Amino acid sequence: MQHFAYHSEENYLKTLYKLEDKKVKKVNNTALSKALELNPATVLEAVRKMSEKKLVTVLADKTIQLTDKGRKKALQIVRRHRLWEVFLVDKLNYKWDEVHHIAEQLEHIEADSLTERLEAFLGNPTVDPHGDPIPDESGKLKRIKTQPLSEAPWNKKLTIVALGNSSDEFLKYLNKIGLSIGATVEVAEVEDFDKSITILHKKSSITLSNEAANTLLVAL
Amino acid sequence: MQHFAYHSEENYLKTLYKLEDKKVKKVNNTALSKALELNPATVLEAVRKMSEKKLVTVLADKTIQLTDKGRKKALQIVRRHRLWEVFLVDKLNYKWDEVHHIAEQLEHIEADSLTERLEAFLGNPTVDPHGDPIPDESGKLKRIKTQPLSEAPWNKKLTIVALGNSSDEFLKYLNKIGLSIGATVEVAEVEDFDKSITILHKKSSITLSNEAANTLLVAL
DNA sequence: ACAATAAATTTGGTGAACCAAATAAAATTG
DNA sequence: CAATTTTATTTGGTTCACCAAATTTATTGT
Known part of the structure; x- marks a missing residue:
């Protein structure tokens, strides 16, 4: 033992x-x-x-x-990680930028039945709090069609559905400026000079660097 | 790392x-x-x-x-273990005899905030699915006053509130005969010969060995 | 091609948690 | 109390995941 x-x-x-x-x-x-x-x-x-x-x-x-075998195992871990993240955010009211570290531990818990029961308990979510898709039991994942905000059309309501990168710094930044998965935004202006972008969100306008706008993914 | x-x-x-x-x-x-x-x-x-x-x-x-320091640490683990057991049984619908192994893994997850949030999410339970008390944040635990069923008075409604031992075999046995924490029973007869005991539970009668009756704890 | 650089690989170590088997110390029993 | 049995302790090993510092094997720029 x-x-x-x-x-x-x-x-x-x-x-x-x-x-x-x-x-x-x-x-x-x-x-x-x-x-x-x-x-x-x-x-x-x-x-x-x-x-x-x-x-x-x-x-x-x-x-x-x-290999296919290796990828399947990897997807199993990713699945567990993302389901636990949903649990932590939806049920325990963590903020999305706080859950990664805990989910890294929870993802290694071994029990075949646990992941499936957890999934059902959470209402079969398809994406985690960062908008990343949750692989199914067999390791398949539905990729969501997205587009970087930097390439999205102007003056059109857009929904942020995922992030190009979920680094702690980026998540904290988003928290600070009040953006999150599910937010509805509209591109108001793109600055020719540095490709920075001004968006409308909940009646206020936010200016984002091109880098940030590239990392925010909206539904296509 | x-x-x-x-x-x-x-x-x-x-x-x-x-x-x-x-x-x-x-x-x-x-x-x-x-x-x-x-x-x-x-x-x-x-x-x-x-x-x-x-x-x-x-x-x-x-x-x-x-030492006091060691006991405090130990109670922290016991606390986590029992809270996770409640989660598994109450939220994921596991049976009480299935959760021990999984809780043994979950109890080692480190995150100060996790235990407290989990506790609140579960509605601040005071006992785990086996009737064992859940230590509070500081490691204190309220011991419940109990009495072995074998020593309880006859012809009186009794509630099973805990188990003297939570071995897998015993839990499975209880499952089989339909008893669980919270069950209301009444002592109908005690056999002088071997101290086996016959109880009434949900209108049917069950005969238990003295050993079993000793391990079932009812509220005092 | 050839020196400089970078990447891969080998070699020799570390600490943690475990074990089997030998030995020493203590407890029990005739 | 001496002989036996039980416990405690020591000794020498193992495996796993890791590292630092060579060394070997590319790769690359001139």
Whole structure:
């Protein structure tokens, strides 16, 4: 009876999936090590083991890729993570920028039935509080068609449905300016000079940098 | 960034608390090792470390005792465990004999705010699904006054409020015969020969061994 | 092509939590 | 009280996830 839990493999797979999802072309040992903030030697060893287990493949050019088996496992973790985030926000009234750390722990709880019951309890949500889709039991996910706010048409009601990146800093920034998933906004003006953008939200106007507008995704 | 979590100390403390709670007089290394199903050498080393941290004291006769500090930590784990059990049973509709294993994992999630929010979300329950009291934030617990069913008066409506032991086997047995915390029963007859007891429950009569009747605790 | 740079890999270590087996100390029992 | 049995403790190992510092193997710019 070990009184500690190894989650490392799950974290490697999840991180590989995240990179793949972000369309990072060539995920090599260096990239993965940086993403995980781990020593390359450590990551190399872990990749070897996962490769033996057919969870990842190392291509001739050293690119590390998830196998279907590995991706399925990764999506299972992503599923758990996102469902717990919904729980924390919807049921325990956490703010969306506070839940990541806790969900990182909850995602590793092992119990086949737990995830399914949790999902039903939450009313079968399809997206997490950041607008990211929740994979189904088999690991499939419905990608939502979105468009960066920076490319959306002017003077039209738009709904923010997801974020291009859910970093803590960005979430806090959004909180500060009062924007969140589900918010209705309208592009009022785009500044030619720096592509900054002014939007209308709840009768007040907000100016966003092009970077921010690129990261806010609206329904297409 | 370690991708695994050490819960061992929490488990040692919790187990020590359980033994103390069960009024096991002399908890020595052998007793603790058996309770944890670990090698005595392992436990000895762990006790040494906890002793350095002033979580336990080893008496002259080798009895291992929790310090106030250690007991407080242990009660924190017990609190989390019992709150999660309530969540699993009340919200996710698990049966009370299915939740222990999952709660054992959930109890180690670290986030100060989580336990308090969970408690509020569950409506500040005072007992878990097995009738065991839930310690408050500071580690205090209200002990419920109970009496074994075997010693309760005859022909009087009694409410089962707790169990003397929550082993899987016992929980399953109770499930099978249809008894649970909150059930109202009445002692109809006690057999002189073997002290087995016949009770009335929802209009049907159930015969229990003395052992079972001893383990069912009714409100005093 | 070749030196500079970067990435991959190897080597040798660490600490935590575990174990089996040997030994020492203590308790029990005839 | 001496012999047996039970406990406690020590010793030497293991595995896992990690690291730092070489070393080897690309890659790249000139």
